[in-house]
Amino acid sequence: MKKTFAIALFPLTVLALGACSTGGAGADYDQVHASVVKASFQPNGIATLDYLKQDEANRLCSAADVAGKPLDEKTAKAIEADALKTIKMPSDGKFIGDWKEGEKIAQSGRGLTWTDKATDVNGGNCYNCHQMDKKEISFGNLGPSLYNYGKLRGVSDPDAPASKAIVEYTWGKLWNSRAYNACSQMPRAGHKGILSEKNLKDVMALLLDPKSPVNQ
Numbered sequence: 001m002k003k004t005f006a007i008a009l010f011p012l013t014v015l016a017l018g019a020c021s022t023g024g025a026g027a028d029y030d031q032v033h034a035s036v037v038k039a040s041f042q043p044n045g046i047a048t049l050d051y052l053k054q055d056e057a058n059r060l061c062s063a064a065d066v067a068g069k070p071l072d073e074k075t076a077k078a079i080e081a082d083a084l085k086t087i088k089m090p091s092d093g094k095f096i097g098d099w100k101e102g103e104k105i106a107q108s109g110r111g112l113t114w115t116d117k118a119t120d121v122n123g124g125n126c127y128n129c130h131q132m133d134k135k136e137i138s139f140g141n142l143g144p145s146l147y148n149y150g151k152l153r154g155v156s157d158p159d160a161p162a163s164k165a166i167v168e169y170t171w172g173k174l175w176n177s178r179a180y181n182a183c184s185q186m187p188r189a190g191h192k193g194i195l196s197e198k199n200l201k202d203v204m205a206l207l208l209d210p211k212s213p214v215n216q
Helices: 011-021 026-040 056-067 073-086 099-107 161-175 197-208
Strands: none
Touching (some): 161 197
16 A cells, blocks of 8 residues: 655745755855745844854855865965954963863863853863874864874973963964864854853863873
8 A cells, every 4th residue: 555655844945945946046045045044043042043144254165165176375365364363362361271171171062052051161072073182082083183282382381482372373273263274164162252261271271281181
């Protein structure tokens, strides 16, 4: 006996599929997609719709990804220059916090959902993309290994003048990674308010403090 399955589709999804079948321009697809996304999400608690707004760098990098080719050098340099301007150095001039707190942040992927509070410490989810501690048996490889990050760069004292360049670079990379790689997939933790200044200092300690497990 033949069975018939009824599939209920969200109305705007049907609209999107219909638009695709008509052979309309790519801009039309983008507009329909934006309408679907806008209708599918509602602000709730601290979870707003800000992240649905694609900035120019995201748009350019996404287009390059779809085309299967990297950004041209001029565009990439312009994105990096704009991102560099967003980096805010620590208000008190101190970069290094508590690596133990930084480890908690690196291990956690929580935060910024409608069930979280604005006062909660968000996770950095660092292990999702990087190896950091030799004792960890689970970590991602989307990004490079950060094991011995400070040690390999000769940072024996993060507060010493000799360490200034790598310390400031690391802070900038955490704040807005696009300042150094136009289409970086690394979260812009400081620029997007994912991590506070204190949180960033703690992650800095995890990466650069000689006592941190990262540098053992």
